[in-house]
Amino acid sequence: MPFTLVHERWKCIGCNACVAVSPEHWEMADDGKSDIKESTHKNVPEGILEELDIKEPGPDKDAEEACPVSCIHIKQRDPTNVPNSAQSRLIQEHSGKN
Ligand code: SF4
Numbered sequence: 001m002p003f004t005l006v007h008e009r010w011k012c013i014g015c016n017a018c019v020a021v022s023p024e025h026w027e028m029a030d031d032g033k034s035d036i037k038e039s040t041h042k043n044v045p046e047g048i049l050e051e052l053d054i055k056e057p058g059p060d061k062d063a064e065e066a067c068p069v070s071c072i073h074i075k076q077r078d079p080t081n082v083p084n085s086a087q088s089r090l091i092q093e094h095s096g097k098n
Contacts, residue, residue: 002077005054007036010047011071021066022059025052053077
């Protein structure tokens with residue numbers, strides 16, 4: 001099942017936890033926040049939303065759980081999957097026409 005790794009970058013406080021547990025996909029940027037390596041960037045009203053398609057949650061699941069401000073999300077790309085969290089709905093809205 002393919003997944004998409006999502007980063008609500010505007011919430012990031014630069015604690016480095018994601019880089020520590022998943023250095024393959026995460027790096028710290030010059031502005032003190034983290035970035036998903038080789039991700040796409042979307043401008044949403046709150047800031048920058050980064051996304052990267054991944055095959056397995058792997059260490060990024062640990063990053064999602066370790067993030068103190070809950071700005072990392074892993075969503076399944078199965079179209080039959082119905083998101084049920086407020087955060088998933090927020091991300092879906094930003095990925096749409098808004
Ligand atoms: S764990 Fe969360 S707050 Fe910390 S650097 Fe990564 S994305 Fe930012």
